[in-house]
Amino acid sequence: MKKSILITGCSSGIGYAAAHFLHNNGYEVFATARKADDVKTLREEGFNAFQLDVTDTASIDSALAAVLEQTGGTLYALFNNAGYGQPGALEDVPAEALREQFETNVIGLHEMTRRIIPVMRQQGYGRIIQHSSVLGLISLRFRGAYNASKYAIEGLCDTLRLELDDTDIHVVTLNTGPIHSRFRDNATEKFLHYVDIDKSCFAKEYHEEVLARKAKKSENDPFTKEPIEVIRKVVLALEKPQPKPRYYITAATHLLGTFKRLLPTSWLDKILLKV
Incomplete structure (x- = not known):
């Protein structure tokens, strides 16, 4: 009998690639997306x-x-994969943007999780894979809204593991680093929508860093990897009898996660200011 998995955020990137990989490897995949046109495309592709x-x-x-x-x-x-990034210095990010960031990345993830736990309790088993980030471990300038949402996911996951310890329901956190996807394009749209660049004291940095990063798209960035790096960990989370509670993905996550554990905060801040 095929194992069934519901994946959120399958319009592109990691969710889309994971849906294809698992579908091609014997899973009964329920691929979901927010927009009707994306759902139509997924159905035309056999999902x-x-x-x-x-x-x-x-x-x-x-x-x-x-x-x-x-x-x-x-x-x-x-697989709670749906999410996006809201760039901008915290002083430039309006409450509406922060609220919207949390509605998708945190509240939506929580609602999906709490709705599926009774199903898994009833059947006696299950896997809940929560997509966090390296930015749930460390913080970067101009990523405050996204940082906060991913830190919140870390707290939810750590608590859920304790509350489900006496069950065969495994909660697995993915701390993903930079991956080739439409993530930066989508984040830039949110940035331009909510942040008044030219009125900010960070206008110069926004043009040189946030917008320039979109233009580069990281084709030659050795730290940015393909979605398969995430999919490999998803497979472990699904198929290992006792999966790890969290998986670090990409060298950037391993490196920065190690710095977070070992370095004094003031030292880590100096490093992160150069990232």
Whole structure:
């Protein structure tokens, strides 16, 4: 019998690549995306796909009902992958932007998780894979909203592991570093929407760092890897009898995660100011 997995955020990037890989390797994949056009594309590619906006309770209700109807009320795994980044210095990021960042990255993840836990408790097993980031371990300038959302995910995951310790439901955190995807393009759209660049005291840095980074797209950046690096860890989270509680992905995460554990805060700050 195929193992079933529901993946959020499959319109592109890691979610899209993971859905294809798992589908091609024997999993019953339920691929979801926020936009109807993306769902249509996924269906044309042979996926069992549903529209799911993690910030909309009615959308979650509808998608989960459809998935569970097809599986007979069971689900082996949930991969909470949906999310985006909101760049900008914290003093330039309005409360509305921070609220929107948390609605998707944190509240949506939490709602999906708490809705699926009773299903997994009933069946007696399950895997919940939560997509965090290296920026859930360390902080960078102009990433404050995203940092805060990923730090929040870390707290949710650490607590869930304790609360589910007496079950066969495994919570796995992925601390992913830079990956080739549309993440930076999407983040730049949010940045331009919410941040008034020319009125900021960081205008020069925004043009030289945030916008220039989008133009570069990291083709030659040795630290930026392909989605397969994430997928390999997803497979371990799904198939190991006792998966690790967290997986570091990319050299950047290993390096910065080690610095976080070993270095005094003042030393780490000096390093991060150069990143």
